[in-house]
Amino acid sequence: MKPVFESVSTPGDSSFLVRKFTERYFSAPYHYHPEYELTLILEGRGTRYIGRHMEDFLPGDLVFLGPNVPHCWRTADDPAADSVSVVVHFQEDLRDRDLFGMPEMGPLRQLLERSHDGLRFRGDSVLVREQMMGLQAEENACRKLLLLLDLLLNLSTADADTILPEQSSYAGLSVADRERIGQVMGYIIDNFRDTISLAAAAEKVNMTLPAFCKYFKKATRRTFIEAVNDYRIDHAMRQLVGTDRSISQICFDSGFNDLSNFHKKFKERRKMSPLHYRNAFAG
DSSP, X not given: OOOSBOOOOOOTTOSEEEEEEEESSOOOOSXXXXXXXXXXXXXXXXXXEETTEEEEEOXXXXXXXXXXXXXXXXXXXXXXXXXXXXXXXXXXXXXXXXGGGSGGGHHHHHHHHHGGGOEEEOSOOHHHHHHHHHHHHOOOHHHHHHHHHHHHHHHHTSOEEESOTTTHHHHTSOHHHHHHHHHHHHHHHHHTTSOOOHHHHHHHTTOOHHHHHHHHHHHHSSOHXXXXXXXXXXXHHHHHHHOOOOHHHHHHHXXXXXXXXXXXXXXXXXXXXXXXXXXXXXX
């Protein structure tokens, strides 16, 4: 597994970085960094993982994350074309500078504070797309900063959903703990559809099984098995609504190797059977 801490280096004449990524599959692992991140998906589809949250993404997907929120975008299997994104990173101390301390910057400060729980913007992203492409193309550092401020101002009044209302559990972790938990969550994301091992997860962070189980529950407020099953159920829910595959197929594709156990865990999480869940959306 690649390192879960990402070092983002900004140019010497700028306090932020704008990059366009064109890849067959988005390659960034499940990771975190101390910079704010704004990500717009131009092309491609797949699954977005942010903290404990899993959701499909499509072109136009726009997400703003605060510092040290673990995340990754995974391209769907066998993409028909390249996956393309534009990503803006800027340093956490930007909001502590004199410019952001001015009274007129109140809406922007509020936006940055909300981003700690992750924000997913709704509605038409044409204007934001144009602004982010303009950011990438602009070469003058001063104009680039003005474009960034205008972009953030537009986002401060845009409709957005909070992704992680429970994100404070990550914010309270030390850097070392975030790295350990990030390694484990990355292992779960990579393997929840297949055989997954508690011993292998403990080995990722060089802990004995008893110590790891106690540590993981204290850090995430869930057992390791509960975390794995949450990802498996989330994957199954998306398959039930978005495909016509049989419940048996979805069960095994989601990492469960026993149909009755799948029904049991699904009912515990959703308070209804997989079939009732599918019918609720079909109706």
